[in-house]
Amino acid sequence: MLLVGFSLEYFVFTRNWLRLLIVSVLSIVIFAIIVGIDYFAQTAAIEIRSGSVTAVDHEEEWDEWHPEVCTTTTDDKGRTSTSCTPGYWEHHDATNRIKTSDDGWITVRKSMDGKVKFNDSYPNTDSELAYFYPIGTTSASRHTYTNKVKASYSIFKNKEVNPDDYPYLPSYPNTVEGYIKIPRFIGDVPNKVQVLDRLDELNTRLNKMVPNPEKPGKLKSWKEVNLIFVNLGADVPYEAGLALQDSWENGNKNDFVVSFSADSSGRIAWAYAFSWSEVDILKLEVQDLLMNNGDTADFLTIIDGVGNLVEEKFERKQFADFNYIQVQPSNLAIGFIWFLEVTLVVGYFINGLYSTREELRRKGSKSRYSWI
Secondary structure (H helix, E strand, O other), rough: OOHHHHHHHHOOOOOHHHHHHHHHHHHHHHHHHHHHHHHHHHHEEEEEEEEEEEEEEEEOOEEEEEEEEEEEEOOOOOOEEEEEOOOOEEEEEEEEEEEEEOOOEOOOOOOOOOOOOOOOOOOOOOHHHHOOOOOEEEEEEEEEEEEHHHHHHHOOOOOOOOOHOOOOOOOOOOOOOOOOOOOOOOOOOHHHHHHHHHHHHHHHHOOOOEEEOOOOEEEEEOOOOOEEEOOOOOOOOOOHHHHHHHHHHHHHHHEEEEEEOOOOOOEEEEEEEEOOOOOOOHHHHHHHHHHHHOEEOHHHHHHHHHHHHHHHOOOOOOOHHHOOOOOOOOOHHHHHHHHHHHHHHHHHHHHHHHHHHHHHHHHHOOOOOOOO
């Protein structure tokens, strides 16, 4: 844009350098915004953190009196006039908040199951609020982080599978339910409610707050892990586990995903674990544990066994190790930039042509180019 504008001003127009400067700065700002948005879209990822409810806070509704306010003004002839806004009452609704170790304070307007809506009438105390959100209740929350691998995952893909060939693959579980719940078991399993609860308890225990050795006086999540189980169903080939890995781009930085196939009788046909964890042997031991167990009849035992292995061996990958990856603008961003570039050049040319012609007319002179 700068070179084109300079050429137009020097050879065609009246050399209005301020116009060139304004348009050039505007184009740079616009392009920087586009590249920034594109970078965020390519690298923004969501990780799931686990914790528990640590506090509740209920504030009763109240009414605030705003007294009358009068304003006196004087006109240019020295006459004064006074106008008053009458006093009035303002109602403030009751507020209910819970605090979790993974996401801080959260305003809640209904119970976790959605059956009870909170209002000025109920609840009225901290203890009544705690009835719906007991201290110690497991919690989960979404947090955004920069993941350069997401923009270049193709270099890590399993070459022998294509996720599009497995349309039944589930979406990544990151939908928050009841303010503080995110299901970490996908698919069918006996006693699923108990399985989900046990898995929540395990994730909370694995992510309990402990002293941070790198920052004295600060706390950190212990294992920094998000354990997920996925039953892809009966008669599903082993390659579906690889396809799920690519569909979820190997999971987020703290994920440990255990995928498997179980038939209607609960027999486990295969298991495949994936994660960015630094310890590859952990994935193999988890797969062996599921296969040795044989079926899903008592999945709580499987969860406990996997939990013990994760507690012992899981080490979260430091994504700073991927800082060497250079994120290039996407084709969409490049195309949009070119479109704006052409639009700016055309608009610049039309504006410059018009303003040059008008200036020449005012001066009563003729252009060196007869077509202007």
